[in-house]
Amino acid sequence: MEDRRARTVEERAEAFTTLSWLPLKRVYRPEDVGDLDYHRDLGDPGEYPFTRGIHETMYRGRLWTMRQFAGYGTAEQTNARFHYLLQNGQTGLSVAFDLPTLLGYDSDHPRARGEVGREGVAVDSLADMERLFDGIPLGEVSTSMTINGPAAILMAMYIVVGEKQGVPMERLSGTLQNDILKEYIAQKEFIFPPEPSLKLVVDTIEFATRHMPRWNTVSISGYHIREAGATAVQELAFTLADGLTYVEACLARGLDVDSFAPRLSFFFNSHSDFFEEIAKFRAARRMWARFMRERFKAQNPRSWMLRFHTQTAGCSLTAQQPEVNVVRVTLQALAAVLGGTQSLHTNALDEALALPTAEAARLALRTQQVIAEESGVASVVDPLGGSYFVEALTSETERQAMAYIERIEQMGGVIAAIRRGFMQREIAEASYRFQQEVSSGKRVIVGVNRYAIPASEEKPVPILRIDPELERRQGQRVQELRRSRDNARVQAALRDLARAAEREENVMPYLIEAVRAYATLGEMVDALKSVYGVYVEEAVV
Amino acid sequence: MEHSAPIRVLAAKVGLDGHDRGVKVIARALRDAGMEVIYSGLFRTPQEVAQTAVDEDVDVVAISILSGAHNALVPEVLKALRERGAGDIPVVVGGTIPDEDAAFLVNQGVRRVFGPGADLAAIVEYIQRLVRPRAPA
Numbered sequence: 216m217e218d219r220r221a222r223t224v225e226e227r228a229e230a231f232t233t234l235s236w237l238p239l240k241r242v243y244r245p246e247d248v249g250d251l252d253y254h255r256d257l258g259d260p261g262e263y264p265f266t267r268g269i270h271e272t273m274y275r276g277r278l279w280t281m282r283q284f285a286g287y288g289t290a291e292q293t294n295a296r297f298h299y300l301l302q303n304g305q306t307g308l309s310v311a312f313d314l315p316t317l318l319g320y321d322s323d324h325p326r327a328r329g330e331v332g333r334e335g336v337a338v339d340s341l342a343d344m345e346r347l348f349d350g351i352p353l354g355e356v357s358t359s360m361t362i363n364g365p366a367a368i369l370m371a372m373y374i375v376v377g378e379k380q381g382v383p384m385e386r387l388s389g390t391l392q393n394d395i396l397k398e399y400i401a402q403k404e405f406i407f408p409p410e411p412s413l414k415l416v417v418d419t420i421e422f423a424t425r426h427m428p429r430w431n432t433v434s435i436s437g438y439h440i441r442e443a444g445a446t447a448v449q450e451l452a453f454t455l456a457d458g459l460t461y462v463e464a465c466l467a468r469g470l471d472v473d474s475f476a477p478r479l480s481f482f483f484n485s486h487s488d489f490f491e492e493i494a495k496f497r498a499a500r501r502m503w504a505r506f507m508r509e510r511f512k513a514q515n516p517r518s519w520m521l522r523f524h525t526q527t528a529g530c531s532l533t534a535q536q537p538e539v540n541v542v543r544v545t546l547q548a549l550a551a552v553l554g555g556t557q558s559l560h561t562n563a564l565d566e567a568l569a570l571p572t573a574e575a576a577r578l579a580l581r582t583q584q585v586i587a588e589e590s591g592v593a594s595v596v597d598p599l600g601g602s603y604f605v606e607a608l609t610s611e612t613e614r615q616a617m618a619y620i621e622r623i624e625q626m627g628g629v630i631a632a633i634r635r636g637f638m639q640r641e642i643a644e645a646s647y648r649f650q651q652e653v654s655s656g657k658r659v660i661v662g663v664n665r666y667a668i669p670a671s672e673e674k675p676v677p678i679l680r681i682d683p684e685l686e687r688r689q690g691q692r693v694q695e696l697r698r699s700r701d702n703a704r705v706q707a708a709l710r711d712l713a714r715a716a717e718r719e720e721n722v723m724p725y726l727i728e729a730v731r732a733y734a735t736l737g738e739m740v741d742a743l744k745s746v747y748g749v750y751v752e753e754a755v756v
Numbered sequence: 757m758e759h760s761a762p763i764r765v766l767a768a769k770v771g772l773d774g775h776d777r778g779v780k781v782i783a784r785a786l787r788d789a790g791m792e793v794i795y796s797g798l799f800r801t802p803q804e805v806a807q808t809a810v811d812e813d814v815d816v817v818a819i820s821i822l823s824g825a826h827n828a829l830v831p832e833v834l835k836a837l838r839e840r841g842a843g844d845i846p847v848v849v850g851g852t853i854p855d856e857d858a859a860f861l862v863n864q865g866v867r868r869v870f871g872p873g874a875d876l877a878a879i880v881e882y883i884q885r886l887v888r889p890r891a892p893a
Contacts, residue, residue, distance in 0.1 A: 314771075314772035314773060314823055314825075315772060317772075318772050318799075320772075326772065326799075326801075327772070328825075328828055328829070329771060329823075329825030329826075329827070329828025329829045330771055330772050330773075330823055330824075330825045330828075333823055333824035333825055334773075334823055334824060398774075402774055402775075403774025403775070403776060403798055404772075404774045405774075442777070443775075443776075443777045444777045444781075530777075533872065533873050534852075534871055534872040534873050535873050567852065567872045567873075568852060568854050568872070569824070569852070569854060570824075642777075643777075643780045643781075643784075646777050646780065646781055647780070647781050647784045647785075650781045650785075650876055651785075651876065653876070654875055654876040654877050660873070663873045664875070675855075678854050678856075681824065683827070683828070751797075752797070752798065754776075754795050754797045754798070755780075756767075756780055756783045756784065756793070756795045
């Protein structure tokens, strides 16, 4: 090949890279994708290895699900937001829980102080879940729940709310995030040590495989890994490594791969480097398909398909000139759509400051609707397939992610790597490198380190305020519940739960019984803690 | 004041918020600037943070909080420091903190609040000057 740099003219920078520091050439040509075989490496949409999409018709058949994540304050407040979003054309629900719920504390626990209803909705018992889904027919609406440590408990609560509405669990449809491994790696909302936590995940998968054919059991999540500062390659590699760990754990339980693999789903971040994100989504599909078919010998094509939800990158949003966030979110959402996502959450412009106001949430939803209904990009499947650049970047992303996965496997797998702090350290390195580049001006953030305006010119953004009184009221409510229920039944259910955990039985039936008796989330978590213990991470700085 | 000893900083996470990206970046930046950084680890109570600050004899406490619980928890850290006779240790706060809350925290006794997008070098320099006002930057 001739040396084309001989004709170099002056360029803006010494070297060009993606946001994740993958080197970029000036132009991509046929030789950059010379080793690509169409049928082996791409396939038509709906064909193995699904690089171009999991469905033959993609958005020509059905648009992606517009699923805005929502939750704050009390169950009644979040229920009102759900109704508002559904009235505005949203097509599925997605619940955000507050931190005490995520960590297994009731609202009146001293550790919950200051946190109740702030980052999501407070759920202490079945009573709150009944209020949360009041007037929402669980047989018709699908619900995604962002819950990990106590995921099995929230799944049990959802099942019982369905029961009370007369909807059998066979008909419930939705997604439990239920990805505990990425908590140890990135988001850090864990309760129990990794091993019993993984066992709980397998319990939920086993239970849903038997009883809940429309339930997505795990949403294997790269989103939070990316938010913690990972590169696109790290996000892809660590997420797939987590997914492989869940598959192996289910196989060890004796489940047949084709019985549970079709219900695993994924959740990725869509960050600001447009083509890098599209390449990441396409590489993810190809890699997962090959793992499932070649490594795990799955026979059912549905086991090979990587289905995923996307959320635009919260960490890319700025508190300065927040209206510019609408533009960022638009580009990130477009990348997710061109990458073939199955559902999408677009962040609101005020999310660098607080939870979104109703108006900001609506504008975020409108952003998706413009892409879907006005831009024309939903009319052709994988329109960037075959681009020399996009294909070369897809292959490079895959190569680098595979190298990471091999390193993790050489360490003895994901849990061993977590205990060594490997992923945590890799992410912290990338995060620090990025921040230094921002600080030095090498990396531009519009409105922050370039094109800033004086603080006096910044328009104040309306902030969603959470009433501090809410914490006291929610605390009182759970105390009243403890007084008014059949406590003998609760205590028996909690004893049975702890015993089942000790005997390493599947805890799901025992959780369902405890939920029916109105045991609180904190009580159920404490029963499990008495057997499993708690996890304290060795901090890596 | 002893000028040869490095500045000691407690980088603290208080409450139930597990977001540690920011605190780790700050900890590294302060270390790179020659300071000694003690990281509290996650999920600390206000009392634990104050006790660590006293035990480790730090020059400054830097609290990172992204959960929205700042108005409840940060004043408790200040109170716990005063109760331990360490009310003179300056406290700075960083995280997703709206302007009006930042004003409230400063009113409570926090020296400075750094919101989203705050510059790393500016934070490092601020802490240097806070502890060593007369030292050449």
